[in-house]
Amino acid sequence: MKIFKVPHLFLTLIVLLFFISIAAQAQNTSKALKSQLINLRNMVNSNRCDIAVPGLFEVAYTSKGQFAAEDIYLARQWMSICLYKMGLYQAAAFPLIGNSYQASANVAVKSVDLLLRITDKVNDPSLLNYAVSKIDVSLKNQLSTDLVGLKLAEHAMMAGQLEEAERLYKSVLEKKKENKEALYQLGLIYLKTNKLKLAYDSFEKLSELYQKKSNLDYEKGVANLGLARSLYQAKMWQDSIDMYKSIPRNHDLYRQSLFEMAWAQFRSMKFRAAASTMESLQSQFYENVFDPESLLLRMTIQLFICQFEDLENSMKIYDENYLNTGVQLQQWLAKKPSQKEIFSLIQDTLKKKKIFSLGYDMDLKNTIPYFILRTGLDSPLVRPHLNLLESLKKERKLFRKSALAKNAKISKFAERIYKSRLATVNVRLIEGFRAYLELTKTQVDQYNKQYDFIKYEFLNSKRVNIKKLTSMSAEEKEQLNANQKRDFYWENGYRYWPFQGESWVDEIGNYQFVGVNRCINE
Amino acid sequence: MSKVILIFIAFIGFVVHAEEASEVINVKKSRRIKLQFEENLINGKADSPDTSFLNTKDEYNYKKLIKIRENFIPEVEASGTTFKGK
Numbered sequence: 124m125k126i127f128k129v130p131h132l133f134l135t136l137i138v139l140l141f142f143i144s145i146a147a148q149a150q151n152t153s154k155a156l157k158s159q160l161i162n163l164r165n166m167v168n169s170n171r172c173d174i175a176v177p178g179l180f181e182v183a184y185t186s187k188g189q190f191a192a193e194d195i196y197l198a199r200q201w202m203s204i205c206l207y208k209m210g211l212y213q214a215a216a217f218p219l220i221g222n223s224y225q226a227s228a229n230v231a232v233k234s235v236d237l238l239l240r241i242t243d244k245v246n247d248p249s250l251l252n253y254a255v256s257k258i259d260v261s262l263k264n265q266l267s268t269d270l271v272g273l274k275l276a277e278h279a280m281m282a283g284q285l286e287e288a289e290r291l292y293k294s295v296l297e298k299k300k301e302n303k304e305a306l307y308q309l310g311l312i313y314l315k316t317n318k319l320k321l322a323y324d325s326f327e328k329l330s331e332l333y334q335k336k337s338n339l340d341y342e343k344g345v346a347n348l349g350l351a352r353s354l355y356q357a358k359m360w361q362d363s364i365d366m367y368k369s370i371p372r373n374h375d376l377y378r379q380s381l382f383e384m385a386w387a388q389f390r391s392m393k394f395r396a397a398a399s400t401m402e403s404l405q406s407q408f409y410e411n412v413f414d415p416e417s418l419l420l421r422m423t424i425q426l427f428i429c430q431f432e433d434l435e436n437s438m439k440i441y442d443e444n445y446l447n448t449g450v451q452l453q454q455w456l457a458k459k460p461s462q463k464e465i466f467s468l469i470q471d472t473l474k475k476k477k478i479f480s481l482g483y484d485m486d487l488k489n490t491i492p493y494f495i496l497r498t499g500l501d502s503p504l505v506r507p508h509l510n511l512l513e514s515l516k517k518e519r520k521l522f523r524k525s526a527l528a529k530n531a532k533i534s535k536f537a538e539r540i541y542k543s544r545l546a547t548v549n550v551r552l553i554e555g556f557r558a559y560l561e562l563t564k565t566q567v568d569q570y571n572k573q574y575d576f577i578k579y580e581f582l583n584s585k586r587v588n589i590k591k592l593t594s595m596s597a598e599e600k601e602q603l604n605a606n607q608k609r610d611f612y613w614e615n616g617y618r619y620w621p622f623q624g625e626s627w628v629d630e631i632g633n634y635q636f637v638g639v640n641r642c643i644n645e
Numbered sequence: 646m647s648k649v650i651l652i653f654i655a656f657i658g659f660v661v662h663a664e665e666a667s668e669v670i671n672v673k674k675s676r677r678i679k680l681q682f683e684e685n686l687i688n689g690k691a692d693s694p695d696t697s698f699l700n701t702k703d704e705y706n707y708k709k710l711i712k713i714r715e716n717f718i719p720e721v722e723a724s725g726t727t728f729k730g731k
Binding site for chain 1: 670672712713714715716717718720721723724725726727728729731
């Protein structure tokens with residue numbers, strides 16, 4: 124019996140020792156892995172990202188069961204922090220997406236926080252939507268509040284939830300009263316909800332932040348336009364005109380300010396001033412801008428003052444440039460152009476725009492007029508995608524130049540991300556451009572209707588004027604001609620521009636309309 | 646006499662309108678006096694056309710003519726990205 128028990132005890136001992144040694148080995152491995160992770164984290168903290176990223180990538184994607192799941196999520200998070208520091212935002216976003224729904228609450232919060240920072244850098248609405256959808260209400264307070272507040276508010280704006288957006292922007296301003304994005308967006312919300320005093324106050328606070336900046340500062344110009352637009356919407360025409368005049372001639376937004384000021388002048392019945400502004404807007408300097416609205420406004424003013432000759436000229440310009448545009452667009456869109464065709468149209472327009480900017484002239488014959496295509500590039504339906512595409516290409520270039528590109532695994536990983544992101548954004552760009560063309564077609568149809576109405580009124584007014592003229596005596600006609608004579612101005616070179624010997628670009632904004640009212644009173 | 650009454654009514658109308666407008670937004674005016682030359686550039690023998698323009702098409706309801714711009718909200722929206730993250 125004893126003989127039988129000894130080997131049994133011996134075997135048990137051996138098995139026990141075997142398990143103890145395995146446990147010790149596992150503990151050692153675990154310690155080694157932990158210290159490897161700590162080393163990598165220290166490298167991230169000391170900005171040695173070139174070395175840290177390959178190590179973290181191994182842990183995050185190729186370790187296969189060596190590390191605990193939570194360590195893998197941590198490695199992904201640290202890798203993203205490094206890539207973010209290197210300016211590789213799109214590549215940094217990818218590991219965080221998985222983390223946001225797989226990792227523990229602590230890691231997930233930090234991952235979403237970083238994801239929001241990335242959306243702020245890349246300005247990608249789809250990424251923002253994704254990040255916001257991953258924010259749990261209970262976790263909101265743990266995130267860095269100012270940025271989260273802004274991003275949640277932006278998301279609410281996109282969804283048309285103005286009350287929620289207003290609340291969120293206000294809470295951002297409670298913490299940081301000089302937040303420019305919150306001030307501007309609040310101004311926009313108040314304009315939309317017709318709370319015009321509040322809109323003005325919000326834009327005023329924003330404008331005051333730029334008091335010491337030059338008037339040429341772009342952001343200052345946008346803030347001041349916000350003020351002018353609030354005043355316009357409040358029907359305070361003269362105040363809005365004064366504000367529009369604060370935008371200098373060499374400011375990027377000058378043309379826009381002229382256009383809006385012309386409306387304010389027209390609404391305040393300052394027809395001569397409006398007509399003068401129109402001369403600048405319709406000058407050759409802006410001939411490649413698609414702007415039928417300002418031409419229609421010009422025609423309306425000319426109709427008001429019975430300047431029929433000028434009106435006929437304006438109608439000729441409209442006939443040549445805009446009348447057939449709707450038909451051209453309709454025909455082109457009816458063919459249901461493929462994504463490839465639209466993409467080549469965008470590429471062609473970008474190329475032509477570049478050639479123009481270099482000062483070269485070129486043949487602009489196209490199925491769709493060039494000025495429509497060119498204006499489309501800056502449309503809100505297209506511009507964000509173009510910017511995103513550009514930043515993606517820049518980022519890919521940056522990655523290819525970095526030391527990380529030499530690592531085959533990381534290179535494959537990053538290139539795959541860029542390829543897929545570029546393809547997605549390209550499709551969005553194409554569909555955005557298609558939507559812009561469809562919208563333009565609808566707008567042109569509406570403008571054409573207004574044009575027909577002006578044409579009808581023109582013929583009617585001309586007929587009435589001729590009728591009145593025929594019933595006048597010779598003396599009355601002479602008096603009328605004397606009143607309408609503008610020789611004084613013509614002799615002094617006042618027809619359209621008051622300058623002599625200066626380049627015509629400088630004259631923008633100085634055109635003076637000196638025609639008179641030619642309507643014959645009863 | 647009738648002219649005096651008309652001018653008085655016009656003045657009252659102007660004051661009322663100005664008060665209504667100032668209730669909406671109080672624009673901070675610069676203390677410096679600005680000389681506006683733009684509207685006065687043309688000093689000829691002819692009468693100021695702006696005055697006659699006001700008197701001419703008064704029977705005309707221009708709201709029917711074209712789509713009047715009531716606001717520039719689309720433009721404000723389009724410039725929104727300017728202050729992103731600032």
